[in-house]
Amino acid sequence: MKLGAPAGESPVGREQSASSLEQTHGLDNGRVLPKQPEAAKSSRFERWMLKSVLGICGDPAVRVVLWDGETVCTSPSPPVGSIVIRDRRVLRRMALQPIVGFGDGYGEGLIDIEGNLVDVLSAMSRAVDRPRPDGLVGRILNPRPNIHRPHHIDASRDSVHQHYDLGNSFYKLWLDENLSYTCAYFSEPGMTLEKAQTAKLDHVCRKLQLRPGDRVIEAGCGWGGLALHMAKRYGVSVRAFNLSREQIVYARDWAKSLGLSDRVEFVEDDYRNISGACDAFVSVGMLEHVGLENFRELGRVIDGVLTPSGRGLIHTIGRNTPMPLDPWIDKRIFPGAYPPALSEMMRIFEPWHLSVLDVENIRMHYVRTLEHWLERHERARGEVVRMFDERFARMWRLYLAGSIAAFAVGSLQLFQVVFAREANNDIPWTRMHLYSARNAE
Amino acid sequence: MKLGAPAGESPVGREQSASSLEQTHGLDNGRVLPKQPEAAKSSRFERWMLKSVLGICGDPAVRVVLWDGETVCTSPSPPVGSIVIRDRRVLRRMALQPIVGFGDGYGEGLIDIEGNLVDVLSAMSRAVDRPRPDGLVGRILNPRPNIHRPHHIDASRDSVHQHYDLGNSFYKLWLDENLSYTCAYFSEPGMTLEKAQTAKLDHVCRKLQLRPGDRVIEAGCGWGGLALHMAKRYGVSVRAFNLSREQIVYARDWAKSLGLSDRVEFVEDDYRNISGACDAFVSVGMLEHVGLENFRELGRVIDGVLTPSGRGLIHTIGRNTPMPLDPWIDKRIFPGAYPPALSEMMRIFEPWHLSVLDVENIRMHYVRTLEHWLERHERARGEVVRMFDERFARMWRLYLAGSIAAFAVGSLQLFQVVFAREANNDIPWTRMHLYSARNAE
Numbered sequence: 001m002k003l004g005a006p007a008g009e010s011p012v013g014r015e016q017s018a019s020s021l022e023q024t025h026g027l028d029n030g031r032v033l034p035k036q037p038e039a040a041k042s043s044r045f046e047r048w049m050l051k052s053v054l055g056i057c058g059d060p061a062v063r064v065v066l067w068d069g070e071t072v073c074t075s076p077s078p079p080v081g082s083i084v085i086r087d088r089r090v091l092r093r094m095a096l097q098p099i100v101g102f103g104d105g106y107g108e109g110l111i112d113i114e115g116n117l118v119d120v121l122s123a124m125s126r127a128v129d130r131p132r133p134d135g136l137v138g139r140i141l142n143p144r145p146n147i148h149r150p151h152h153i154d155a156s157r158d159s160v161h162q163h164y165d166l167g168n169s170f171y172k173l174w175l176d177e178n179l180s181y182t183c184a185y186f187s188e189p190g191m192t193l194e195k196a197q198t199a200k201l202d203h204v205c206r207k208l209q210l211r212p213g214d215r216v217i218e219a220g221c222g223w224g225g226l227a228l229h230m231a232k233r234y235g236v237s238v239r240a241f242n243l244s245r246e247q248i249v250y251a252r253d254w255a256k257s258l259g260l261s262d263r264v265e266f267v268e269d270d271y272r273n274i275s276g277a278c279d280a281f282v283s284v285g286m287l288e289h290v291g292l293e294n295f296r297e298l299g300r301v302i303d304g305v306l307t308p309s310g311r312g313l314i315h316t317i318g319r320n321t322p323m324p325l326d327p328w329i330d331k332r333i334f335p336g337a338y339p340p341a342l343s344e345m346m347r348i349f350e351p352w353h354l355s356v357l358d359v360e361n362i363r364m365h366y367v368r369t370l371e372h373w374l375e376r377h378e379r380a381r382g383e384v385v386r387m388f389d390e391r392f393a394r395m396w397r398l399y400l401a402g403s404i405a406a407f408a409v410g411s412l413q414l415f416q417v418v419f420a421r422e423a424n425n426d427i428p429w430t431r432m433h434l435y436s437a438r439n440a441e
Numbered sequence: 442m443k444l445g446a447p448a449g450e451s452p453v454g455r456e457q458s459a460s461s462l463e464q465t466h467g468l469d470n471g472r473v474l475p476k477q478p479e480a481a482k483s484s485r486f487e488r489w490m491l492k493s494v495l496g497i498c499g500d501p502a503v504r505v506v507l508w509d510g511e512t513v514c515t516s517p518s519p520p521v522g523s524i525v526i527r528d529r530r531v532l533r534r535m536a537l538q539p540i541v542g543f544g545d546g547y548g549e550g551l552i553d554i555e556g557n558l559v560d561v562l563s564a565m566s567r568a569v570d571r572p573r574p575d576g577l578v579g580r581i582l583n584p585r586p587n588i589h590r591p592h593h594i595d596a597s598r599d600s601v602h603q604h605y606d607l608g609n610s611f612y613k614l615w616l617d618e619n620l621s622y623t624c625a626y627f628s629e630p631g632m633t634l635e636k637a638q639t640a641k642l643d644h645v646c647r648k649l650q651l652r653p654g655d656r657v658i659e660a661g662c663g664w665g666g667l668a669l670h671m672a673k674r675y676g677v678s679v680r681a682f683n684l685s686r687e688q689i690v691y692a693r694d695w696a697k698s699l700g701l702s703d704r705v706e707f708v709e710d711d712y713r714n715i716s717g718a719c720d721a722f723v724s725v726g727m728l729e730h731v732g733l734e735n736f737r738e739l740g741r742v743i744d745g746v747l748t749p750s751g752r753g754l755i756h757t758i759g760r761n762t763p764m765p766l767d768p769w770i771d772k773r774i775f776p777g778a779y780p781p782a783l784s785e786m787m788r789i790f791e792p793w794h795l796s797v798l799d800v801e802n803i804r805m806h807y808v809r810t811l812e813h814w815l816e817r818h819e820r821a822r823g824e825v826v827r828m829f830d831e832r833f834a835r836m837w838r839l840y841l842a843g844s845i846a847a848f849a850v851g852s853l854q855l856f857q858v859v860f861a862r863e864a865n866n867d868i869p870w871t872r873m874h875l876y877s878a879r880n881a882e
Binding site: 320321341346347354355408413429435 | 567626627628630761762763782783784787788790791792794795796797798799800801802803804805806849850851852854862863864865866868870871872873875876877
């Protein structure tokens with residue numbers, strides 16, 4: 001079974017072959033909590049509760065099979081697959097917090113999916129994120145909306161540590177060789193993940209119009225792939241910031257091995273402490289962790305360092321409309337993360353009269369990127385379980401598959417925003433230079 | 442003297458030759474009110490008042506010469522030219538309303554410019570639009586900020602009539618042959634205005650991914666150039682809406698002469714009355730007149746007509762940050778107009794979960810477009826004066842030159858925003874198709 005769509009095929013999970021992740025990977029081994037006695041019949045109240053939960057979730061096109069074989073489906077359209085709830089405790093948790101209860105239940109092996117995992121998650125995403133009036137339903141779906149959670153530096157450090165310091169060896173199992181943990185750019189449909197990640201780096205560099213000798217500041221540099229690519233291929237010098245100790249150590253070693261330590265400085269610090277001056281400011285996949293209340297401050301930092309002729313780019317997951325992050329992802333995967341709508345992103349630029357030159361939404365590229373990651377993650381599943389445990393491996397499967405679903409149904413977006421100072425007239429007249437033959441790989 | 446920069450030259454007025462519009466066109470003939478006796482000395486109070494006005498305007502890098510030859514300059518940088526105030530009544534008016542007083546004084550011939558008109562206006566734009574705290578100064582500069590002015594349909598009809606029904610023969614004097622009264626797209630630097638306006642139409646059509654047989658709705662169609670181009674070159678059918686009677690009559694005749702009346706319907710009605718269904722929704726240069734309070738309603742209209750696989754494009758003048766329109770332009774040229782910031786534009790899309798795919802800022806193209814228009818307008822100056830009067834010709838010169846200045850200093854932007862429905866996955870993976878050789882002219 002192939003999770004990552006091969007070249008030319010549709011990247012969207014629901015158009016793949018009918019064989020499902022579940023069927024392949026034998027989830028019976030994956031159960032963490034002990035099974036409940038099969039004899040326990042579901043009550044009328046439990047089935048009513050389940051219907052209420054499904055209603056709150058927008059009646060997704062899925063069937064729910066309870067531990068006693070009872071089946072519930074509230075959707076008017078035919079179900080794309082089944083959610084098997086193996087334990088009534090999960091149902092009770094879902095009644096209080098539908099999304100978190102579902103995610104945790106799946107992680108614990110008390111929920112299984114019959115059919116294609118991405119299809120089922122897409123049906124759920126489509127239903128949950130449907131435009132609806134706010135109020136009680138929104139409160140139940142998002143019990144602690146994280147829009148206004150504080151992001152002071154220590155909290156940011158903790159959040160970053162929780163996700164990015166899981167161990168470089170874990171990420172090496174399923175990321176590309178350069179450890180790009182952000183959306184790739186498939187400039188040609190048949191590209192490998194490796195080539196598409198390099199194409200992304202070049203797409204970013206061209207948008208920044210890098211010139212040899214430029215001073216670049218990168219905020220949130222991951223394992224250093226972009227910083228080193230810019231220095232190696234575009235002849236610039238880079239100061240790259242990151243709060244993750246593990247990543248910074250890795251990046252410094254990598255710079256040394258490439259002989260680039262004199263031109264790429266990796267700084268273990270917060271973006272708020274960036275100072276100096278730069279001809280280009282770039283941030284790929286950090287904004288999701290900055291928090292809305294700091295967008296203006298991020299703009300102040302940029303305004304403080306960008307030269308009059310400087311260019312900038314921010315690459316981030318976003319939304320079509322302001323909406324809190326999936327509460328399970330917020331709780332278990334990315335604490336405090338928030339993908340902004342474009343109106344919200346403008347809080348970075350507008351107070352400082354920075355001029356937005358170009359916004360590109362490459363959402364479909366994240367579908368394909370995530371398909372590659374999920375496929376590799378599942379191939380390395382045995383290793384992941386050995387490094388952590390079964391529950392961790394299931395959680396990460398759900399997170400990756402759920403992200404494919406969210407990008408595929410349009411609940412998440414991927415924005416690249418290019419900007420410059422208001423009075424900078426040395427900006428390209430067209431975007432032709434991004435696509436001209438001499439720039440193509 | 443050349444106002445429109447020829448191919449290869451910088452389009453920015455201040456880099457042109459030192460010979461100025463004023464020197465060329467002999468403005469002594471252009472004075473509307475009678476000259477004041479030269480003997481009247483300016484008082485200390487008047488000079489203090491002038492300094493205050495300049496301070497309120499951000500101390501632009503200009504010299505002001507009063508009717509008695511007295512000179513005032515409050516700028517720390519060297520002045521780029523002089524504003525000659527020939528009458529103390531103008532100074533008094535400027536003390537109350539600096540921008541309106543200046544514009545009206547210029548129109549009446551009581552203010553002249555020594556040096557390059559665009560340079561002087563650029564210096565003023567740069568100073569006036571500098572980021573500053575709100576309060577009294579903002580109130581004086583924008584005595585009746587037009588952000589919240591109502592735009593009910595009758596008011597919109599009046600505003601449209603006041604500007605667009607000045608007479609087709611007037612616009613024919615200085616627009617391109619297809620009467621495109623919006624920013625052109627100079628895909629090649631040496632293009633003529635005619636070619637650049639056609640390139641703009643094709644750029645828009647490619648962004649909309651038009652396919653033969655598509656149903657297109659256009660909101661605010663001007664004289665019909667885009668609607669007819671889409672039908673003729675892309676094989677689509679179009680319903681195009683406009684409130685300007687004169688433009689609609691012209692467009693219908695034009696459609697008839699091209700044998701396209703069966704495929705292009707011109708409707709004299711407001712965008713709020715658009716109904717039906719369309720595969721593509723397009724609006725070029727209308728949003729400036731819609732009014733912020735109606736952005737959500739415009740989105741509702743789009744949401745009501747766009748098919749699930751539909752695409753849309755809005756082309757509009759905009760801002761880097763929310764700010765009222767120049768009050769003189771608002772009073773004399775475009776009543777009720779408002780160029781939105783991107784955060785404000787998102788009010789069209791976000792409530793309806795429309796997905797923004799692409800934003801392009803082609804501000805520099807409007808500098809060059811306006812240079813062409815101003816050059817043609819000045820060449821046809823005798824005709825304009827005969828059709829209207831000297832004051833009108835001066836007002837339009839100021840409006841066109843001032844717009845060059847505003848785009849050149851980055852006080853105005855030109856945004857093209859492409860969007861689609863949230864769940865539409867039939868969107869292009871890259872923007873290569875906009876730039877591929879087979880699409881190029």
